[in-house]
Amino acid sequence: MKRNRKLTKLALVLALSVCGAACATQPTSNSNSEVSRATPSPSASPTVVPATDVSSAPVTLPVLDAFFASDETFTPELKTKLGLTDDQIAQLRAAAREETSKLRETETGDHGGTTAAARELAANRVKEIVGADKGSQLAAFVSERWRAGSDDLESKNVKPSTESVATAPNTVPSDTRIVVNAPAYRMDVFETGRLIKSYKVGIGYPEFPLPTGLRKAKAIIFNPTWTPPDEPWVESPSSKVKVGEKVEAGSKLNPLGLLKIPIGSPSLIHGGKSPAKLGTFASHGCVGLTDALVQDFAKVLAQLAGQKLSDVDIANYKKNRSETKQVTLANPVPVELRYETVVAEDGKLRIYRDVYGRNTNTEENLRAVLEANGLKLEDLKEQERSQVLEALEEMSRDAKGKPAQDTVASADTAAAPSASPVSSPKTVAQKSGKITRNFKGKKEIVIEIAALKGKGYPAMAVGGTGRQKAKT
Secondary structure, eight states, rough: OOHHHHHHHOOOOOOSOOOOTBEEEEEEOOOOOOOOOOOOOOOOOOOOOOOOHHHGGGHHHHHHHHHHHHHHTTHHHHHTOOOOHHHHHHHHHHHHHHHHOOOBOOTOOOOOHHHHHHHHHHHHHHHHHHOOOHHHHHEEEEEEEHHOOGTTTTTTTTTOOOOOOOTTOOOSSSSEEEEEEEEEEEEEEETTEEEEEEEBBBEEEETSSSOOOEEEEEEEESOOOBBBOOOOGGSSTTOOSTOOOOTTOTTTTOOOOOOEESSTTTTTTEOOOOOTTTEEEEESSEOOOOOOHHHHHHHHHHTTOOOOOOOHHHHHHHHTTTEEEEEEEEEEEEEEOOOSSEEEEEEEEEEEEEOOOOOOHHHHHHHHHHHTTOOOOOGSSSSHHHHHHHHHHHOEEEEEEEEBOOOOGGGGGGOOOOOOOSSSSOOOOOSSSSOOOOOOSEEEEEEOGGTTTTBBBBOOOOOTOOOOOOOO
């Protein structure tokens, strides 16, 4: 069946992986291929890590399900850190799994829901099971774990990190790092403060939003295997895979493609996407690329880490698709996940749709972006100001085209933004078992702003090599 092939290709309903069509926890590799060309670790941008914004990683039941399934330390820490009982944990696990099992990707791209609706549902269900106080603590615990990437939490042998996330809007890194801005469907590669490559990417569905925060890319895993999760859709009559039966690397039934790059549990940067999926919702909390683009990115990433990964090396990995190989990066590369819907860019102001309904297209955020570039809203020409405010209102809509909001029935589950929305929020009450795919309206509005010429975040790197043209 066509529908089943699509489901199998997408592959993970987040029980093991929280990412699109193929995000899974990092498996144990059966070999290690390291190149020893050591270089100094990337220098850090001179910014300060802000206080955790819980709302930056909205907790949904599928996200909770992913941590239960993929993080061995998660359940024990619910007991020791939150004081939850075995019965409460069992109920939470059952509720999370039940909601995940309802989700299906459709052929028509129906819009199943929003981040706000999924979070509201989770807040209410968690509150029923553990109460309001514990529910708030659980939301903060999961949000912080997701924001940071649980692989790096409480690591006994990791030196304190000097890297940090930006505190000012549209910050251009001064160090070497990867920057992903989810609403822009864009991933940038910076080398010592210079943008060298840009990629259009697929991002997490609203039900599986891409988190924000600083992660690290530590390894490139070629020919990963995949084990189907214990979910109802896997055991459907038309399914070609079985729960727990490993799907070999290189199999047409394996959604992980040639390679994956873990960036902190449970997220990945991975291939396996069709070109049509770039610039759309395409994953369960991961960054998706085509196989060709992810191979190109892997070479660039290895170079940034001071290691060599050539076309010949990749070709050799392709020759034996049944053998998993891991290239460990001696110098891990920071990966900063952002959520910026108002971006100044060399004579333009780009306003992206608030795809996760975080209430970011506000006048307050607009003023912050302008002020970061030495301007005030009042400095704009009357026509420019009018266009910008109209664009903010138009793009203050979520993935379903509804006015975006980040307030839910149980407001204590997250820190709501302080800015006032341009458009009046409406109560989000829709709940559905269909995965939200693509919003068919505008994804961005671009406004020419003369006073921004030569200022702001750099435009996407262009050209066949992806490198920006030198300024003259």
